[in-house]
Amino acid sequence: MPPSHDPHPRDAAEPAAHEPDSRLFEALVREHGPRLRHYLGAAVRDPLVVDEVFQECLLVAWRRIDDFDPERSFGNWLRGIARNLILARRRADGRRGPLVDPLVLEELGGLFDEGVDREGERLGEELDALRVCLERLPDDARAAVRLHYTDGHRGSELAERLGRSVEATKKLLQRVRARLFDCMTMRLEARETTT
Amino acid sequence: MSDGREEARAEAVERYVDGLLERAWGSEDDADALERGLEVWRDERDGVGVVEVALAPSRFRRLLAPLASAAGLILAATVLLVFALGPAAPSADAALARAIERARELAPRAYRVVHERDGLRPRTIETDLFASGDRAFAMSRTLTVAGGPPRTLWMGGDDERLWIVPPNPRRPVLVVEQRADASDVLEENDMDLPFVDAVSALEACSEHYAATLSDDGRVLEGTRRDAAPKGKPSGFRLELDADGRLARLELWRDDHARRPDWRYELTASSEPVDPSVFDRTSHHAPEREVRRR
Numbered sequence: 001m002p003p004s005h006d007p008h009p010r011d012a013a014e015p016a017a018h019e020p021d022s023r024l025f026e027a028l029v030r031e032h033g034p035r036l037r038h039y040l041g042a043a044v045r046d047p048l049v050v051d052e053v054f055q056e057c058l059l060v061a062w063r064r065i066d067d068f069d070p071e072r073s074f075g076n077w078l079r080g081i082a083r084n085l086i087l088a089r090r091r092a093d094g095r096r097g098p099l100v101d102p103l104v105l106e107e108l109g110g111l112f113d114e115g116v117d118r119e120g121e122r123l124g125e126e127l128d129a130l131r132v133c134l135e136r137l138p139d140d141a142r143a144a145v146r147l148h149y150t151d152g153h154r155g156s157e158l159a160e161r162l163g164r165s166v167e168a169t170k171k172l173l174q175r176v177r178a179r180l181f182d183c184m185t186m187r188l189e190a191r192e193t194t195t
Numbered sequence: 196m197s198d199g200r201e202e203a204r205a206e207a208v209e210r211y212v213d214g215l216l217e218r219a220w221g222s223e224d225d226a227d228a229l230e231r232g233l234e235v236w237r238d239e240r241d242g243v244g245v246v247e248v249a250l251a252p253s254r255f256r257r258l259l260a261p262l263a264s265a266a267g268l269i270l271a272a273t274v275l276l277v278f279a280l281g282p283a284a285p286s287a288d289a290a291l292a293r294a295i296e297r298a299r300e301l302a303p304r305a306y307r308v309v310h311e312r313d314g315l316r317p318r319t320i321e322t323d324l325f326a327s328g329d330r331a332f333a334m335s336r337t338l339t340v341a342g343g344p345p346r347t348l349w350m351g352g353d354d355e356r357l358w359i360v361p362p363n364p365r366r367p368v369l370v371v372e373q374r375a376d377a378s379d380v381l382e383e384n385d386m387d388l389p390f391v392d393a394v395s396a397l398e399a400c401s402e403h404y405a406a407t408l409s410d411d412g413r414v415l416e417g418t419r420r421d422a423a424p425k426g427k428p429s430g431f432r433l434e435l436d437a438d439g440r441l442a443r444l445e446l447w448r449d450d451h452a453r454r455p456d457w458r459y460e461l462t463a464s465s466e467p468v469d470p471s472v473f474d475r476t477s478h479h480a481p482e483r484e485v486r487r488r
Binding site: 022025026029030033034037038041042043045048050051052054055058059062063101103104106107108110111112123126127130131134145146148149150152174177178180181184 | 203208214223229235240
C-alpha cells in the first residue's frame with residue numbers, strides 16, 4: 001500500500017519522470033534473491049521473519065532504486081538494506097525481535113562480502129564446494145549432517161540416533177560446520193586463483 | 196582479535212554454513228519465497244492500494260486534521276436546506292448528503308468490501324468492514340500463503356487511535372495515533388487492506404462528479420468532471436435503501452490509459468454487528484504484548 005504520509009503518493013496512473021526498469025529489477029532480484037535469503041536466514045533464523053524482511057527489502061530497494069550505483073554489486077546493496085531493516089526491527093521489537101548480535105551481523109556481512117565480484121554465481125559456487133567437502137567428511141560426521149538436515153532430526157532424538165549426549169551432538173555439528181567452512185573456503189579461494 | 200569478536204565470527208560461520216546445508220541437503224526452498232517476494236513487489240509497483248489514495252481521506256484522519264472539509268460543510272448546508280424546504284423532489288446532491296449523514300450515525304453496521312484491481316497483476320480483495328458511524332471501524336484480512344497456515348490481520352480505530360493486530364502471534368499488537376503509521380505497519384506485514392470507511396467513500400463522490408438521481412430516488416450515478424484532479428475515480432453508482440442509507444456503493448477507475456484500473460464496492464449487510472469488534476482486545480490473546488508506536 002503506498003504510504004499515505006508520502007506527500008507525493010506514487011500513483012501508477014501518473015506518468016513518472018523516470019520510470020525504473022521493472023524487468024531489469026526483477027532479473028536482478030532473481031539473480032541475487034537466493035543469496036539475500038541465505039544472508040537473512042543466517043541473521044534472523046525465524047523463517048516467518050526471513051520472509052517478511054525479504055519482502056520488505058525488495059520494496060525498499062524498488063523505492064530507492066535511483067540510489068543504487070550500477071558500479072556496485074546489487075547483492076551487496078541489497079544486503080545493506082537488509083542489514084538496516086534487521087537492526088531497525090531489533091530496535092523496535094527489542095528482545096522479541098530478531099535475535100542477532102550486531103557484532104555477529106557485522107561478521108556475517110564480512111562473510112557474504114567474500115566473492116562480492118561474483119555475487120550472481122557465488123551461492124552456486126558455495127553449494128558446489130560444500131557438496132564436495134561433504135563427501136570428504138568422516139562417515140559419522142556425514143551421518144550427523146544427513147540426520148539433521150535431510151531427515152530433520154533435532155535435539156535429543158538426533159543425539160539418540162548418534163549414540164551421543166545432546167551436548168556432544170551439538171559440539172559435533174559445530175565442529176562439522178567449522179570444518180566444512182574451512183574446506184569450502186580453500187576450494188573457493190583455489191577456484192578464484194585459477195579463473 | 197578479541198574474545199567477543201572471535202565468538203561473533205564463530206557464530207557467523209556457524210549460521211552461514213547452516214544456511215548452506217539447509218539449501219544443499221535440507222528443505223530450504225528459495226524459489227517459492229522469491230516468487231512471493233516478487234509478487235509483493237509487483238503489487239507495490241502496480242499500485243495496489245491506490246484506492247485509498249484516490250478516495251477522500253479517511254474519516255479517521257480526523258485524528259490529524261480536526262477541521263471539517265469545505266465539501267462536508269457544503270453538504271451539511273444542503274441537507275439543512277432540503278429539510279427546511281420540505282419534501283420536494285430530492286436532488287442528487289441532497290440524496291448523497293443524506294446518505295453521508297446516515298452513514299455518520301453511530302449505530303454499528305457491517306459492509307462487504309470488494310476491491311478488484313486490473314493491471315499487470317489482477318487481484319481481488321474481499322473483506323468485511325465494520326463501522327460505527329465515522330467514530331470507529333474494524334476490518335480484517337486473511338491470507339493463505341502456499342504451504343502455510345492462514346494468517347489474519349485485524350485493524351481498527353476510533354477517534355483517538357488506530358490498532359493493528361499483526362498475523363504473526365509473536366509480534367506485539369501495535370497502537371498508533373496516526374494513519375500514516377498504520378500504513379507502515381500494514382506494509383511491514385505484507386497486507387494490503389483497503390481501509391476506506393463508508394463515510395469517506397461517500398464523501399469521495401461529493402466532489403468532482405456530475406451526478407444524476409433516478410426517478411425513484413434510490414440510485415445515484417456520477418461521472419467525473421473533466422476538471423477533476425488526476426487519479427480520482429472515473430465514476431460511481433450509489434444505491435440507497437428506503438431510509439436513504441447506503442445499500443451498495445461502487446466506485447471505479449477505468450481510464451485504460453492509466454494503470455491500474457480498479458473497482459471498489461461497498462455493500463451494506465443486514466447482519467447485526469457485535470460492538471466488541473471495535474475493541475482491539477477482542478482480536479488477540481490477553482497475554483499478547485501491546486506496544487504504542
